[in-house]
Amino acid sequence: DAGVTQSPTHLIKTRGQQVTLRCSPKSGHDTVSWYQQALGQGPQFIFQYYEEEERQRGNFPDRFSGHQFPNYSSELNVNALLLGDSALYLCASSLGLGGGTEAFFGQGTRLTVV
Amino acid sequence: GENVEQHPSTLSVQEGDSAVIKCTYSDSASNYFPWYKQELGKGPQLIIDIRSNVGEKKDQRIAVTLNKTAKHFSLHITETQPEDSAVYFCAPRGSNDYKLSFGAGTTVTVRA
Numbered sequence: 001d002a003g004v005t006q007s008p009t010h011l012i013k014t015r016g017q018q019v020t021l022r023c024s025p026k027s028g029h030d031t032v033s034w035y036q037q038a039l040g041q042g043p044q045f046i047f048q049y050y051e052e053e054e055r056q057r058g059n060f061p062d063r064f065s066g067h068q069f070p071n072y073s074s075e076l077n078v079n080a081l082l083l084g085d086s087a088l089y090l091c092a093s094s095l096g097l098g099g100g101t102e103a104f105f106g107q108g109t110r111l112t113v114v
Numbered sequence: 115g116e117n118v119e120q121h122p123s124t125l126s127v128q129e130g131d132s133a134v135i136k137c138t139y140s141d142s143a144s145n146y147f148p149w150y151k152q153e154l155g156k157g158p159q160l161i162i163d164i165r166s167n168v169g170e171k172k173d174q175r176i177a178v179t180l181n182k183t184a185k186h187f188s189l190h191i192t193e194t195q196p197e198d199s200a201v202y203f204c205a206p207r208g209s210n211d212y213k214l215s216f217g218a219g220t221t222v223t224v225r226a
Contacts, residue, residue, distance in 0.1 A: 004157075033213065042203050042216030043158065056212040090157050092214075102148070103214060105157035 002027060004093050004106035012112045013081050021076040021109045025093030032074040033103065034066060035090040043090055049074055050097050078111075086113045116141045120204055120217035127194050128225050135220045137204030138186040146207040147180055147187045148214070151200045158203060162189070194224045 005024045013019050025032050031050045035043035045058035049068035068074045072093075078085055088110050092103040117140040127133050137147075145166040150158035164171045164178045164187065171178050175194075180187040187206075191198055201221050205214035 035216075040219075042205075042218050043214075044216070045213035048212045058213060097212060102160055102163065104160060105150075107155075107157045 004091055004104055006089075006091050006106035006109050008109060009107065010110045010112075012114060015081055015083060015113055017081050018077065018079045019081060019111060021078075021089050021091075021111070023074045023076070023091030023093075023106060025072050025074070025091075026104050029093035029095050029104075030072050031094045031096060031101075032068060032072065033092045033094070034074070034076045035092065035105075036060070037088040037090055037108070039087070046076070055097060081113045083113050086111060116144065116206060116208060116211070116215035118204065118206060118215050118217045120220050122220060123218065124221045124223075126223045126225060129194060129196060131194055133189075133191040133194055133198070133222055133224075135189045135202055135204070135222075136186055137188065137206070137217055138184075139204075139206045139215070140185065141206070141208045141211075142182075142185060143209045144185075144206040145209045147178065148205050148207075149176075149178060149189045150203045150205060150216075152203065152219075153200045191222075194222075196224050196226055198222060199224045 033048040034046040037043040047057040052068045063079045065077045088108040090108045091106045094101045094103045148163035152158045177190040201219045205216045
């Protein structure tokens with residue numbers, strides 16, 4: 001049973017460019033959340049998708065957008081990249097909305113903006 | 115929003131000793147309290163969790179205790195081993211919230 005998978009594992013982009021990160025949830029899960037983890041810090045919530053809709057959003061600018069597909073996989077898009085967007089981007093999957101469901105994380109995508 | 119604090123930020127223990135990490139949170143409506151372990155170059159791994167109707171939960175060498183009145187919960191690791199060396203995060207979730215609110219993390223080093 002495959003866990004949460006993310007691609008690519010590493011990415012280098014130039015300031016001002018756009019990037020798309022991808023996530024496939026754990027088998028049986030239908031909810032995907034995205035987090036940003038800066039070096040030496042805890043993950044920060046970006047947004048969560050359920051039934052192809054954004055259900056909750058953290059304190060991130062509109063440059064960060066996402067999408068969920070009918071097969072529950074998800075993409076995170078970041079436009080007009082800034083140096084400060086360099087971080088580990090984590091995808092977590094869970095079952096259903098609401099509190100109390102276990103969230104499982106992928107290995108992350110390491111984004112470096114130069 | 116939820117304010118989460120973890121203490122200590124770093125912890126060094128001798129192999130075989132116990133380790134305890136405390137997490138305090140601000141949202142009294144929080145009802146789900148997980149702990150994650152993150153090894154270098156990997157994503158966080160759920161190691162144990164507890165819900166608000168339970169005071170303590172144990173799984174082999176790890177345990178979590180919850181004090182809802184004082185708004186804190188703790189991770190206990192007994193008989194520590196070198197493979198327990200990692201960064202540990204608490205991540206409480208509120209009852210009306212979909213997100214996990216992570217602490218800043220505790221770096222645990224187990225000395226052989």
